[in-house]
Amino acid sequence: MKAIASFILPVLMLVARAAEPLPSWNDTETRKSIIAFVEKTATEGSSDFVPVPERIAVFDNDGTLWSEQPMYFQLAFVIDRVKALAPDHPEWKEKEPFASLLKGDAKGVAASGQKGLMELLAVTHTGMTIGEFETIVTAWLATAKHPKSGRPYTEMVFQPMVELLGYLREKGYKTFIVSGGGIEFMRPWTEKVYGIPPEQVVGSSGKLKYEMKDGKPVLTKLPEIDLIDDKEGKPVGIQSHIGRRPIFAAGNSDGDFQMLEWTTSGKGPRFGLIVHHTDAEREYAYDRDSHFGKLDKAMDEAPKRGWVLVDMKKDWATIYPEK
Amino acid sequence: MKAIASFILPVLMLVARAAEPLPSWNDTETRKSIIAFVEKTATEGSSDFVPVPERIAVFDNDGTLWSEQPMYFQLAFVIDRVKALAPDHPEWKEKEPFASLLKGDAKGVAASGQKGLMELLAVTHTGMTIGEFETIVTAWLATAKHPKSGRPYTEMVFQPMVELLGYLREKGYKTFIVSGGGIEFMRPWTEKVYGIPPEQVVGSSGKLKYEMKDGKPVLTKLPEIDLIDDKEGKPVGIQSHIGRRPIFAAGNSDGDFQMLEWTTSGKGPRFGLIVHHTDAEREYAYDRDSHFGKLDKAMDEAPKRGWVLVDMKKDWATIYPEK
Numbered sequence: 001m002k003a004i005a006s007f008i009l010p011v012l013m014l015v016a017r018a019a020e021p022l023p024s025w026n027d028t029e030t031r032k033s034i035i036a037f038v039e040k041t042a043t044e045g046s047s048d049f050v051p052v053p054e055r056i057a058v059f060d061n062d063g064t065l066w067s068e069q070p071m072y073f074q075l076a077f078v079i080d081r082v083k084a085l086a087p088d089h090p091e092w093k094e095k096e097p098f099a100s101l102l103k104g105d106a107k108g109v110a111a112s113g114q115k116g117l118m119e120l121l122a123v124t125h126t127g128m129t130i131g132e133f134e135t136i137v138t139a140w141l142a143t144a145k146h147p148k149s150g151r152p153y154t155e156m157v158f159q160p161m162v163e164l165l166g167y168l169r170e171k172g173y174k175t176f177i178v179s180g181g182g183i184e185f186m187r188p189w190t191e192k193v194y195g196i197p198p199e200q201v202v203g204s205s206g207k208l209k210y211e212m213k214d215g216k217p218v219l220t221k222l223p224e225i226d227l228i229d230d231k232e233g234k235p236v237g238i239q240s241h242i243g244r245r246p247i248f249a250a251g252n253s254d255g256d257f258q259m260l261e262w263t264t265s266g267k268g269p270r271f272g273l274i275v276h277h278t279d280a281e282r283e284y285a286y287d288r289d290s291h292f293g294k295l296d297k298a299m300d301e302a303p304k305r306g307w308v309l310v311d312m313k314k315d316w317a318t319i320y321p322e323k
Numbered sequence: 324m325k326a327i328a329s330f331i332l333p334v335l336m337l338v339a340r341a342a343e344p345l346p347s348w349n350d351t352e353t354r355k356s357i358i359a360f361v362e363k364t365a366t367e368g369s370s371d372f373v374p375v376p377e378r379i380a381v382f383d384n385d386g387t388l389w390s391e392q393p394m395y396f397q398l399a400f401v402i403d404r405v406k407a408l409a410p411d412h413p414e415w416k417e418k419e420p421f422a423s424l425l426k427g428d429a430k431g432v433a434a435s436g437q438k439g440l441m442e443l444l445a446v447t448h449t450g451m452t453i454g455e456f457e458t459i460v461t462a463w464l465a466t467a468k469h470p471k472s473g474r475p476y477t478e479m480v481f482q483p484m485v486e487l488l489g490y491l492r493e494k495g496y497k498t499f500i501v502s503g504g505g506i507e508f509m510r511p512w513t514e515k516v517y518g519i520p521p522e523q524v525v526g527s528s529g530k531l532k533y534e535m536k537d538g539k540p541v542l543t544k545l546p547e548i549d550l551i552d553d554k555e556g557k558p559v560g561i562q563s564h565i566g567r568r569p570i571f572a573a574g575n576s577d578g579d580f581q582m583l584e585w586t587t588s589g590k591g592p593r594f595g596l597i598v599h600h601t602d603a604e605r606e607y608a609y610d611r612d613s614h615f616g617k618l619d620k621a622m623d624e625a626p627k628r629g630w631v632l633v634d635m636k637k638d639w640a641t642i643y644p645e646k
Contacts, residue, residue: 174522187566191376197376198565199523199564199566208563210581217588219562232533236531236533239453239531243507
């Protein structure tokens with residue numbers, strides 16, 4: 001009997017630990033408040049019970065589910081793509097914003113403003129089919145490395161947030177990405193990395209054209225913007241794609257303000273979460289003055305609106321998945 | 324023993340009958356081909372097996388899931404709404420297309436063309452919040468009756484198609500509506516009637532604006548078109564909302580041609596279904612010459628492309644749900 005117990009007990013403990021939600025979160029007030037909310041909304045008979053179809057949770061991507069420093073990863077993709085395409089475009093050596101970009105002159109690129117950015121997006125994201133773009137993104141992610149960690153970008157995701165997505169789904173929530181990033185830039189990998197299928201990804205998007213190419217139908221990406229899924233665009237993207245108001249929203253910057261506001265101003269139980277980047281050692285520390293993921297107004301408003309601020313340094317036991 | 328058998332046997336037979344898919348379909352080649360396709364794609368080890376995440380099925384709505392005669396039901400809504408709003412708009416008595424519509428002069432309305440239609444849609448579908456529009460649609464559906472049957476419009480759905488939706492979902496398919504009808508006109512009732520939640524409804528849509536109203540955030544419907552989810556617009560709507568190519572598509576008109584083409588020209592097993600309205604007695608009989616749901620090119624192309632034509636009269640044992 002003793003022999004069996006000594007075998008069974010550790011197994012039981014392992015099971016118990018595995019069943020404990022959010023293992024990469026320290027057991028702080030933040031973790032407790034998330035679990036309390038999820039439990040009360042998913043427990044039949046609770047006064048805050050929410051039926052399964054209304055358990056909609058939306059997550060920003062850049063800076064919320066994965067890192068966004070030293071620059072948005074999609075911007076790193078743009079730079080790498082311009083470099084890869086440059087041999088076929090000798091004229092870029094004299095033409096802004098390409099000339100500055102190829103010289104590594106960030107200020108020069110910035111000087112070309114919104115118009116310059118649109119040109120960079122046009123040459124790297126449009127004039128090809130959806131399938132061709134997917135192939136390019138997938139190939140880039142397979143080889144590109146984050147400049148600080150040297151890890152593939154898809155490993156620069158926040159383990160505590162990946163666990164939160166899984167925990168919500170276990171409790172009957174449907175999880176969506178609602179990101180300022182490009183919808184087709186995310187779809188090729190979100191299912192594998194986050195467990196979020198393409199039909200639950202909302203992002204910035206360009207217009208598409210259905211046409212015949214070599215006798216086969218294709219969808220071509222056009223250089224015209226359809227939706228900028230940021231700020232006021234986020235509730236619009238949510239309505240367009242989801243068609244009902246979420247009850248749980250997580251973001252990390254002022255770009256998520258309206259999504260948090262829209263989500264938490266509905267009736268009944270609501271949860272707003274903001275990831276505050278406070279960990280210069282394990283990730284990055286930034287907020288009000290950052291070029292990427294500026295967090296200012298949303299941080300000031302958080303206490304008034306009952307939004308929970310994740311203090312990355314204190315609340316997260318782990319940042320990235322194990323190698 | 325005999326007593327038990329006489330009790331058990333009928334129960335077993337009931338269970339067997341309930342488990343038989345598509346009970347409102349006659350056991351024709353059409354029914355057989357649908358079942359053969361669904362079984363082979365959902366059976367592990369089959370050479371045509373399709374993993375669950377890729378089992379995406381798209382359905383047109385008007386004329387495919389519910390009737391569309393003597394006019395699109397959404398057009399009946401427009402007419403009723405204009406009449407309801409007319410007392411507040413005395414100027415409509417002199418102004419087209421309102422004057423003709425209020426006099427019941429269909430030709431006069433038609434004479435105002437695309438521009439007139441847009442004006443009718445603008446006054447009945449925009450300038451209000453998403454929530455206000457949902458309330459109006461729900462109230463209309465609760466009272467409006469189909470002119471021929473006298474039944475509520477939500478009972479004018481095709482029982483065999485409702486069963487097909489359920490059968491596909493049972494077999495791991497995710498079912499979507501991809502309709503030329505308005506996305507927000509469908510969302511308030513598709514979950515209850517078809518088992519299709521709002522986030523799986525794709526339709527024609529107008530632009531939305533996020534703004535504050537009486538201190539609360541709202542989404543206002545603007546009189547600018549975002550997507551016309553018909554013809555070439557259907558594959559665009561599919562990519563925008565679903566992000567992968569369906570393997571099963573059902574439509575009933577030339578407006579569904581590109582959706583059927585896009586779906587069935589992908590690799591691997593594909594199924595294209597066209598509901599042909601052949602039953603003047605129980606429903607309606609129309610195709611090439613109809614104002615609503617014209618079926619011409621898609622019918623000619625069906626045999627070449629392997630699309631299955633449902634002959635409503637022969638293939639369907641029942642048309643509408645029991646009262």
